[in-house]
Amino acid sequence: MSAQEPVFEFPIHFDEGGDGQHQRTRRLHEQLRAAILDGRLAAGASLPSTRQAAAGLGIARNTVIAAYDLLIAEGYVLPRPGAKAVVAELAMRMHTRTQSQADAGADARLNPQWRQPAGLASSSRLLPPRNFRLGVPDHRHFPHAIWRRLMAQSLRAWSKTAFGYPPSEGIPVLREAIAKHVAFARAVACTAEDIVVTSGAQQAFDLLARLLVTPGETVVAVEEPGYPPVRAAFAAAGAKLLSVAVDDEGLCVERLPPGVRVISVTPSHQSPTGVALSLRRRAALLDYAREHDAVIIEDDYDGEFRYGGRPLDALQMLDREARVFYVGTFSKSLFPSLRKGFVVVPAWAREAFIAVKHIADSHCDTITQSVLAAFIRDGHLARHVRRMRPVYAARREALLAGLRTELAPWLEPIPSEAGLHLAARIRDPKQASRIIAKARQHVPGAQSIAEYAAATPEQPALVFGYGVIDEDAIAPALRQLREALEAG
Incomplete structure (x- = not known):
């Protein structure tokens, strides 16, 4: 092995001018012990053999043997007859890392919004396979074979194209497919030019917050109760949040005070009460937006599944002044890990929204965009x-x-x-x-x-x-x- 070839994933330093063997042993021991304590050498990791380490570090093998012996004596390393020594599992290290993580929440180096990121509904509870959790569709009825076939076709097509960066707003064939789908399924009036593809609805909310909020000034009205990640996205952007009550007709529009510039609603199926925003309230909300020069974010997260009569028209369809940003997602109709959503963006905001998308996330991946486009175009989604x-x-x-x-x-x-x-x-x-x-x-x-x-x-x-x-x-x-x- 070359003396220049590294044997550890981190540098080992010795004093210039040439230490004696005792000093080199001490310095090697201290640096390896520090690496074990802070996790750079993980529990169970094999140490290089003494011969390997000596050759790689350019020092005498006896120096490495002495440093290893000290680590073994202190319990940091476990010897194995006929095999390389391994790093021991240390309660001290685990305690140190856990304590460090616990303290991180109050670290002044963090944005105040994220020092204690509370208020998000937990999805990490361990649940049985069949449960009452919200927002998860059933995988057992999904046409997996069709999706695999379309994925294979997209991979073959992709392998024949030159590498490059697709449009930030999404590939044209997917935007065209989405425009036709929402026009048919939800009567949303749009063309492919109005569509911007996002990595799920949550990225859409984050991008809209960046686009529409002037930190410390913009008042954003959110439903109370409402979808916590929406509230978190606007709070992180520096909005002044206003919680507005919800009743059996949806958002209580009459409680909106003057000065609200952005209103986020789930009119088709309020999250989480499930009520629909009444036609009377829809008209009132659009009137408020016109009178107060506000914009509306319409989150239609699972409106495709209806069990009653004809659905009420989307706010975007009723809007005559281009004040509604319509947000859709495929997480409920298909599957959450697809991570594909979209925004129907008014023409006046389109270029700016695409620029924000490009800065935050240059583009969504081309392959799944192609698969989703084919899945919609061929009628499989419907x-x-x-x-x-x-x-x-x-x-x-x-x-x-x-x-x-x-x-x-x-x-x-x-x-x-x-x-x-x-x-x-x-x-x-x-x-x-x-x-x-x-x-x-x-x-x-x-x-x-x-x-x-x-x-x-x-x-x-x-x-x-x-x-x-x-x-x-x-x-x-x-x-x-x-x-x-x-x-x-």
Whole structure:
């Protein structure tokens, strides 16, 4: 081995001018011990042999042997007969790293917004495969074979093209497919030129916050309760947030004060209550935006799944003054890890929005854009949505039936005609903590509406997702919850 070839993934330094063997042993020992303590040498990692290390560092082998012996004696390294020594697992190191991570939340070097990034609904709880978690569609009914075939076709086509950077706004064939899809499925008036592809709806919110907020000045109205990542994106951009109550007609538009410049709403299926913004409120919201020179962000995250009559027109379709940014996603209709969303951007903001997208994320990956474009263009998305609608509808009916019978003494369903979740008010707020605790135990994945609120809700409620829970598993779970509540 060359004396210049590194044997560790970090530099080992010796004093210039030539140390004696004792000093070199001490310095090697100290640097290896420091690397073990701070995790650069991970537990279980094999150390180079003494011969390897000596040759790579250009020092005597006896120096390396002596340094290794010290590490072994101190418990940092474990010897193995006939094999290389390995780094030991150290409680001290784990404690040091955990403490460092705990302290990081208050570090003044961080943006104040992220020193204690609270308020985001948790999705990290361990849940059984069939559960009541919100926002997750069922993978078992997805046309995996078709997606694999389209993926193979896209890879073959990609392999024959020169490397390059695709447009920040998305490849033309996907934007064309999205424009036709939302025009057909949601009556959204747009062309391919109006579409900007994003890495999911969450990136869309982040980009819109960057585009529309002047830090410390712009007042942004958000629903209360509402989708926490939207609130977080605008807060991080420096907006002055205004929480506006939601009732059975959606956002209480009459409570919007003068001076609001951006209004974020989920009009088709309010997140998380599930109510639809009434036609009266839609008209009032558009009137407010015109009178106060405000813009509206319309988040239509799962509006494709409807179970009642004809859906109310999208705000974007009713808008005559180009004040609505329409945000869509494929996370609910297809699958979350696809990470593809889009924004229908008014013409006056298009170039600026594309510039913000380019700075934040030069472009979405070309291959999955191509696959998604073909999936939409060939009619597979429309067919998949049609197939899944009755599946989800049956689960929704089973959930409603259980809420109206098994849990009627405690819960009152909130009217909802769309999406993959519904909510139920807790009839007696004094029992809310007990009911929520029992629900988490017996209907895993269900959430308190408080997880979506900036303040303690006046009317506590539970939210149930039915994207991945089997129809025949819903009634038994609700029955168990009833029995637990009856038992006290």
